[in-house]
Amino acid sequence: xxxxxxxxxxxxxxxxxxxxxxxxxxxxxxxxxxxxxxxxxxxxxxxxxxxxxxxxxxxxxxxxxxxxxxxxxxxxxxxxxxxxxxxxxxxxxxxxxxxxxxxxxxxxxxxxxxxxxxxxxxxxxxxxxxxxxxxxxxxxxxxxxxxxxxxxxxxxxxxxxxxxxxxxxxxxxxxxxxxxxxxxxxxxxxxxxxxxxxxxxxxxxxxxxxxxxxxxxxxxxxxxxxxxxxxxxxxxxxxxxxxxxxxxxxxxxxxxxxxxxxxxxxxxxxxxxxx
Numbered sequence: 001x002x003x004x005x006x007x008x009x010x011x012x013x014x015x016x017x018x019x020x021x022x023x024x025x026x027x028x029x030x031x032x033x034x035x036x037x038x039x040x041x042x043x044x045x046x047x048x049x050x051x052x053x054x055x056x057x058x059x060x061x062x063x064x065x066x067x068x069x070x071x072x073x074x075x076x077x078x079x080x081x082x083x084x085x086x087x088x089x090x091x092x093x094x095x096x097x098x099x100x101x102x103x104x105x106x107x108x109x110x111x112x113x114x115x116x117x118x119x120x121x122x123x124x125x126x127x128x129x130x131x132x133x134x135x136x137x138x139x140x141x142x143x144x145x146x147x148x149x150x151x152x153x154x155x156x157x158x159x160x161x162x163x164x165x166x167x168x169x170x171x172x173x174x175x176x177x178x179x180x181x182x183x184x185x186x187x188x189x190x191x192x193x194x195x196x197x198x199x200x201x202x203x204x205x206x207x208x209x210x211x212x213x214x215x216x217x218x219x220x221x222x223x224x225x226x227x228x229x230x231x232x233x234x235x236x237x238x239x240x241x242x243x244x245x246x247x248x249x250x251x252x253x254x255x256x257x258x259x260x261x262x263x264x265x266x267x268x269x270x271x272x273x274x275x
């Protein structure tokens with residue numbers, strides 16, 4: 001290795017370490033201040049706690065229905081991601097197997113719909129859910145998130161184009177039906193991109209704030225993110241409770257992302273080099 005290459009690698013390493021420190025500083029700030037009293041957090045916001053102060057966590061678990069909100073979030077996330085992957089993969093399968101002019105027109109319509117900002121459709125969506133009595137309902141929230149199937153559709157479609165069409169033709173010759181080909185052949189072949197898209201959508205639904213804020217109002221239906229916002233008062237913010245709730249909400253999704261990051265890379269890379 002030449003001297004120039006060595007200097008380049010050292011400079012790149014220094015730059016990456018600096019970026020990692022910048023990105024990790026907010027997490028460090030939040031975590032260490034949950035282990036301090038409010039006075040110590042105000043005096044030394046970036047310093048380590050003089051002693052472990054766990055009363056913030058004890059107080060939050062006593063006063064906030066964490067378990068109920070976690071179950072609400074888990075149900076909404078699991079049901080929404082399942083529907084998005086199912087609808088998105090079935091739509092992509094239909095587009096691949098029947099390349100008609102009508103399907104291409106429908107695909108263009110989906111692309112236009114994907115470009116419309118979600119915030120601009122909140123009022124008509126709220127009116128539509130109100131007519132079918134799904135406002136302030138976890139099932140209504142699942143219906144709202146199922147619109148994310150469009151994002152799943154586009155990613156899965158690009159990956160599915162790398163699947164050899166001869167496999168589908170051979171299954172048809174052997175007498176396998178349309179749904180049987182999709183379930184027994186196509187889904188196992190596109191498993192890497194399903195995992196990748198599932199991770200992205202899980203993180204989106206778990207951390208989303210706008211949709212549950214607009215469509216949920218009952219305390220029993222609150223998600224974890226809404227419980228974090230409950231620490232924000234009209235005239236003051238309970239910072240220890242706010243940061244403690246933030247850590248509780250972030251912890252599962254951070255662990256989930258770390259555990260699944262290998263599958264994310266494998267899904268994206270294999271989709272780009274197959275075929």
